[in-house]
Amino acid sequence: xxxxxxxxxxxxxxxxxxxxxxxxxxxxxxxxxxxxxxxxxxxxxxxxxxxxxxxxxxxxxxxxxxxxxxxxxxxxxxxxxxxxxxxxxxxxxxxxxxxxxxxxxxxxxxxxxxxxxxxxxxxxxxxxxxxxxxxxxxxxxxxxxxxxxxxxxxxxxxxxxxxxxxxxxxxxxxxxxxxxxxxxxxxxxxxxxxxxxxxxxxxxxxxxxxxxxxxxxxxxxxxxxxxxxxxxxxxxxxxxxxxxxxxxxxxxxxxxxxxxxxxxxxxxxxxxxxxxxxxxxxxxxxxxxxxxxxxxxxxxxxxxxxxxxxxxxxxxxxxxxxxxxxxxxxxxxxxxxxxxxxxxxxxxxxxxxxxxxxxxxxxxxxxxxxx
Numbered sequence: 001x002x003x004x005x006x007x008x009x010x011x012x013x014x015x016x017x018x019x020x021x022x023x024x025x026x027x028x029x030x031x032x033x034x035x036x037x038x039x040x041x042x043x044x045x046x047x048x049x050x051x052x053x054x055x056x057x058x059x060x061x062x063x064x065x066x067x068x069x070x071x072x073x074x075x076x077x078x079x080x081x082x083x084x085x086x087x088x089x090x091x092x093x094x095x096x097x098x099x100x101x102x103x104x105x106x107x108x109x110x111x112x113x114x115x116x117x118x119x120x121x122x123x124x125x126x127x128x129x130x131x132x133x134x135x136x137x138x139x140x141x142x143x144x145x146x147x148x149x150x151x152x153x154x155x156x157x158x159x160x161x162x163x164x165x166x167x168x169x170x171x172x173x174x175x176x177x178x179x180x181x182x183x184x185x186x187x188x189x190x191x192x193x194x195x196x197x198x199x200x201x202x203x204x205x206x207x208x209x210x211x212x213x214x215x216x217x218x219x220x221x222x223x224x225x226x227x228x229x230x231x232x233x234x235x236x237x238x239x240x241x242x243x244x245x246x247x248x249x250x251x252x253x254x255x256x257x258x259x260x261x262x263x264x265x266x267x268x269x270x271x272x273x274x275x276x277x278x279x280x281x282x283x284x285x286x287x288x289x290x291x292x293x294x295x296x297x298x299x300x301x302x303x304x305x306x307x308x309x310x311x312x313x314x315x316x317x318x319x320x321x322x323x324x325x326x327x328x329x330x331x332x333x334x335x336x337x338x339x340x341x342x343x344x345x346x347x348x349x350x351x352x353x354x355x356x357x358x359x360x361x362x363x364x365x366x367x368x369x370x371x
Contacts, residue, residue: 010199011102012095015230017175018144019066020261021057021092023082027071030088031058033330034067036164037278038172038338044152045160048073052156055079059153064174065263066153068092082138087333090258092132092140093178095230100145104131107143110196115140125151133197136182136190136234137256168274176262176341177222177231177349181249183256187219187236194223194232203231204349218246222349233349235259248370252333260326262339268323269302271340272310281328283364285311297321301344320345334368 024030034040040060047056054077057070070091072079082091097103101118108114112133120127129145152159182190194200200223222233237246249259265271272282290308294300297316302323307314312325324341 011097011099011106012198013226014098015103015198015225016096017064017230018094018096018142018146019059019068019092020090020175020178021068021070021094022088023079023086023091024069024071024088025083027056027058027069030069030071031060032164034060034069035162036167037280038062038275039164039167039170039278040065040067042160042162044157046157050156050158057157059157062172065172085254086138086257087253087335088331089253089336090139090261092142093258094142094144097143097145098147100129100131100143103143104133106199107133107197110198111193112197116142118143121155123151123155125149125155128154130154135193136180136186137253139180139257168277170271170274170278171265171267172271172340173264173266176264176339176343177233178261179233179235179259181235181246181253181256181259183250184237186256187221187234190234191221191223194234198223198225200224200232201226203228203347218244220349228347243365243370245365248365248368249335251370253335258336260337260339262324262341265340265342268312268325268340268342269306269310271342272312272325275327275340276310282311283326283328285313289313315346315348317346317348319347322346322348328364334364334370 022030031042035042040062042058043061044059045057046052054074055070055072057068060067060069070079072083074080082089104118115132115134116130118129118131120129126149128149130142132140132142134140151157180190191202203222203224218235219238220233220235222231224231235246237244237250250256276282287308290304293304293307293314297314298321300314300321307323310325312323314321314323320343322341322343324339327338329335329337
């Protein structure tokens with residue numbers, strides 16, 4: 001992944017996504033939902049049958065995406081308390097590293113709070129080194145070192161493959177970015193955290209003049225590793241006439257947490273058609289958005305009528321353009337959702353789409369009575 005010099009100077013210089021772990025109330029049902037709606041395959045399982053006594057976990061995969069759905073078997077442990085407080089949500093955004101000990105030591109020097117010191121997880125197929133630090137809210141990052149392991153995922157998991165035969169395959173590829181919502185005045189604090197702890201730099205920022213409507217506003221900055229492989233946008237509320245989507249999230253999630261993951265695809269039109277056929281619900285976009293779209297974004301490969309039909313948004317920067325669309329919340333609380341994104345050179349985050357997107361979100365907030 002990196003040269004010896006890079007790894008020695010910054011062990012977090014050439015990282016990648018490893019997995020995302022959700023804490024949920026019913027892991028079996030959650031796994032079925034992500035398999036049937038989003039086209040994942042179940043690959044492995046951990047639970048009492050594999051020697052894990054206090055929880056069950058289902059490992060789902062699709063291309064380079066890896067989700068772990070975990071539920072407690074106890075009434076009052078940390079998993080059960082997390083679900084009681086937050087509802088179903090993302091607990092661990094795990095990062096693949098070459099040297100978990102060095103990554104952990106760098107993070108601690110940068111001021112990270114320790115959740116778990118580096119420790120080997122071993123079985124007959126080798127060992128994984130895992131260390132965990134805290135970030136905003138109850139969210140954590142685990143550093144995962146896999147070079148000594150040949151098993152299906154990690155110790156405690158047994159191969160158990162299942163698929164939903166009639167689910168359309170959307171060909172989702174990998175995580176593009178993972179967005180955190182934090183409280184009032186905390187965006188810069190957590191931006192500084194990723195700079196100190198991970199050695200990240202700021203890729204872009206948006207203030208309430210960039211991200212606002214007549215009623216609501218927010219501020220955001222995007223922190224990234226040197227290769228732009230792992231990107232963490234951080235959102236905070238900004239003053240508006242009514243309650244913003246960030247405030248609504250913080251209220252229902254009971255604190256800071258992961259708001260959404262952006263998932264890459266190579267063919268967004270085919271992907272959205274597949275997801276809609278599986279029953280996935282997306283935010284709508286006003287028809288007016290597509291008027292003069294070609295003049296706003298320039299020449300693109302996709303037909304405007306296809307984008308209008310599927311309600312896909314487009315934005316351009318000096319490197320190219322990108323296409324994006326957002327699901328509705330994935331659970332009863334209006335908290336975690338997905339963004340589906342295709343990049344054609346662009347590194348942007350859809351600044352030109354903010355107005356249309358936020359109008360759509362406000363419509364959903366009005367239905368919930370929280371705007």
